[in-house]
Amino acid sequence: MRCTYMRFARRVLAAAAVALLAVSGCGSIGKDPGAAEVEVFTWWADGGEKAGLDALVSRFTADCPGQQFENAAVAGGAGVNAKQRLLTRIQRNDPPDTFQVHAGAELDDYIAAGRLQDLTADYDAWGLRQVLPPGLLEGLTVNGKIYSVPANIHRANVVWVNTRVLAEAGITGTPRTLDALLRDLATLRGAGIEAPLAVGRDWTQLMLLEAVLISHLGAESFTRLFTGATDWNSGEVTEALGDYAALLDYSNADRDSRDWPEAERLLVEGRAAFHVMGDWAAPGLDHFTFPGNDGVFQWLADSFVLPTGAANPDGTRCWLRTVASAEGQREFNVRKGSIPARTDVAGTGFSGYQLAAMRDWKSDIPVPSCAHGSACSQDWQNAVNTALGTFSIARYKDIASLREALAAAAAQYIKG
Template sequence: MRMVAVLAVAALLTASSCGSGDDDKPPPSTVEVFTWWAEGGEKAGLDALVTRFNADCPGQRFENGAVAGGAGVNAKQALTQRMARHDPPDTFQAHAGAEMTDYIDAGQVEDLTAYYDSWGLREALPAGLIDDLTVHGKIYSIPANIHRANVIWTNPTVLSRAGITAPPNDLPSFIANLSALKAAGIEAPLALGRDWTQLMLLEAVLITDLGPDGFAGLFTGETDWSGSPVTKAINDFTVLLSYGNLDRDTLDWPQAERLLIDGQAGYQLMGDWEAADLTAKGFPGYGWFTFPGNGKTFQWLADSFTLSTGASNISGTECWLKTVSSASGQQAFNAAKGSIPARTDIPSTGFSPYQRSAMADWKSTTPVPSCAHGSACSQPWQTAVNAALNAFSTTHDPKTLQSALAQAATQFIRE
């Protein structure tokens, strides 16, 4: 017994000595942040946000749960698998808007409404954006940014060699420019990637041919997917595809972007994360313009973050979300990523010429959502549309594509 007592006292003294001094700080708590930001401007933006998080949240450690894949295609599949086995990350990236519906209905994300009040977000964010984020009177995500989807990026050198010196005013002029590039020896004037990037292109054409209200109505049931305006848009879309690279279904957007950088294409339609990515890859001399015929329409999407139901580190996740929502966090993140802040109280100083232009447009143009990026449609609806586009790559049948799109809308609008 005496030996046991001696050992116990020794152990207590050892623990006491190890617990004294500045060197004995508790190990940091890990916050797993699940995103699809794995390269280029997206990764640069995430790194800037993590630096801000490390400064704002001492005692917390960022754990990168990124899964690569444009628009989150691969990440969403991995997240679905984790949710099914009840192994959620502490927080995950999701597109604000309709894409959040499935997570909310499944009880996989927590209500964050109280944070909007305590962190002053109702004053810092546009009222319209907060309305779009609200589901049944509650808010379940915090937006980090605003992106614009309907942007054409250009290689000015390639264009000038074909005698093209100004952006096209309308869709027929754009097609004429594509034809001129082809005549000048550019085999694939329009750089294209896989299904979701083709959906972005189709959406831009739909905005041109239907107008912003008609386009938005496609996702509320007010516009008929079987109507003649959609038929025209699909035919225009088919013409544009004929000027694209034949290997488009095997490329993600950065690989398609490489065609633009290397001078093998003159144009690429992509979200404005491409601005930062082109600069990061040593191609700062790009040009840009809103998709021809879209006029004063801003097709928006927003990356947002959640608090997962069952998160293992709630306090750390709260600190991550507060950093994401803060003026300093959004300044650092968006300046690096190429998007613009969701907050309206951040000056444009320090942002690129493109970002300053987008910040001005966000205040003056007509906003419409994007199915390709979850602000207009749910994930199952998005999956059905991408499947229809994949099938179209094989059948090349516009009527079948329109029928599939109309069938998907009938199914998901009624649900």
């Protein structure tokens, strides 16, 4: 039996505080003491993420009378702090009613341990199979069951550009192939931009590698790298690693000490011309799909789940239904800057970039991202990041050792 004593105690204390305020005449703190609380654990604590969450909470309050949102957000970019605290709570059998997690393979360990409840029947009841792309549904399905509800979609394979830097170097066109991109980088260096490709550490390097792999392998073979059907020791992968090394040669030497916002700053300040980053960056600069990735939408999704042992499963299901609804996804994503996972959401209020991404999401081939948990587990991602960090520090000359490390990680973590 799951232990809920700690959460029960917190809620008793909260109820007592409300009662004390009422008796003392201090007024309401904005909570309904008669409502059942739904504790929602996220890392959306600031900026557009917090604005999107607030809009989603307003919709939830309207859609789910008798249920009350309890904010358990933990600040920290990409959920670094939140994931550790969440793991601690789950290990002590004190899960929140629901928590934010990247959809896809990042959930594998939770599912294998029986930590999540099956939401397949809810998908059928809410009609989600008719409004989510088949490729996304495939990525969400584990052994015929679905365990998470995506709130949004972000695109990973985007190149952001500083057009002023390009123009000063005499570059006016958009590179459509990796060879063309490498030629532009050589031109930029010749024009005095020493590190024309801005790169950060860890997963940002994995994002760059994945985009290069997609260019060499195509959507289907790239996706199969994470199922074992495509060999990491293949000639195509070796060629891709060669291009990846060539791209790193044009990047900033301090990439292993820069987080992605610091790498982005090189672009904004004109010390770089290109930066491969997801569409959460959107620094007001021009962009294009990574060369050779046309027609491919590399996706990642923030999603919510129903943990085993959740104190308020009925309230959680109502939260999940709100997250899955067309109106909930519109109100959330308009403010966050991502796009709805659903393909039937009206475009009212979305930016030009979002509208273009929504069109691509309907027509492009969706492929998952290991860098953001949709293609591989957290442990697998950590192993790949370690291999890429070693490659970067060693000045990216030993391609054979990198390929062997990537193949070994796949062999260790591919299930079945």
